[in-house]
Amino acid sequence: MREYNVAIVGATGAVGETMREILASRDFPVNKLRLLASAASAGRRFSFKGEELGVESLNDDSFAGIDFALFSAGAAVSREYGPKAAVAGAVVIDNSSAFRMEPQVPLVVPEVNPQDVKSHQGIIANPNCSTIQMVVALKPLHDKYKLKRVVVSTYQAVSGSGKKAISELLEQARAQLGEVLEPEVYPYRIAFNVLPHIDIFMDGGYTKEEVKMIEETRKIMHLPKLAITATAARVPVANGHSESINVEFEEAVDIADIFRLLKSAPGIELVDEPAAERYPMPILATGKDTTMVGRIRRDDSVENGINLWVVSDNLRKGAALNAVQIAELLVTG
Ligand SMILES: NC(=O)c1ccc[n+]([C@@H]2O[C@H](COP(=O)([O-])OP(=O)(O)OC[C@H]3O[C@@H](n4cnc5c(N)ncnc54)[C@H](OP(=O)(O)O)[C@@H]3O)[C@@H](O)[C@H]2O)c1
Incomplete structure (x- = not known):
């Protein structure tokens, strides 16, 4: 079987570290793995399948001989280096928001629109983490009953903001029991609080995270006119995003x-046994590859309505796993 040269851009971050782990655990056919990050991380060492690899500083020559470049270093880095990696011959799979809504860039969730990878011109975008777990749950239902309207409210873990945010929550939680710590990643304290604010505010009062969920869902599901609204909140959970989804x-x-x-749909694990108090939660979903769906019930306030509670590991299915699954689609054709 052919093996591929793979680069992870942002290899020292929360998503990049998960990518390294998932490439190994899924036995992706890697010939050579190149770990790239900022100059500050050059020389740090990580192991991959028993081999010690050094982190290299990202530069214009980083992509020579690379087949797949998995980007997870933020939109600015993707905008600067993504096109360079594609020109060098790599297929770029980008976790940032840089290219997601560009018409010529496929936005892919393998359980939902795998066929879209075929139209790529060097760059494929990985959707926003909250969008991915929602469309995995909506797709099998839409295929049978046709979506009319979606109302989603998210409860997003701090790992969605990277490694510094995880430390911030843990340090604040400790400090709340003693000294007061100033927030750095977020505008307000995240420990023992909920922030109805993820990414920047846009016209009309929506945040960019909410707009991403709306626009990306329409693009992935090929439903440009889908009625959908979103409210995204950051909660003091280390990892694992939760969503309340109301569907008509x-x-x-x-x-x-x-x-x-839902039970037979790819990528979904049904966790819905109210009598046994079993339902999806971040502590169950963390470290797992499935999107957990539960609290399934009819919404009698509208015709043909249901409610779902959907939880997934945002670093895995919401980012690293989805990116590696896209690469697998290309490898297996
Ligand atoms: N976390 C999630 O759940 C999630 C989900 C979907 C998408 N994403 C996206 O994935 C990306 C990374 O997120 P993260 O959570 O992993 O963030 P993170 O933990 O803060 O890691 C950021 C990574 O980017 C690297 N980096 C930063 N500036 C760089 C530069 N100028 N040149 C090269 N490397 C640079 C950092 O390297 P140093 O260590 O050297 O600074 C680090 O490896 C973001 O675009 C984010 O929106 C995240």
């Missing part, structure tokens, strides 16, 4: 059938 369908729904569809 065109067709009359059968709740028992909704359970069956």
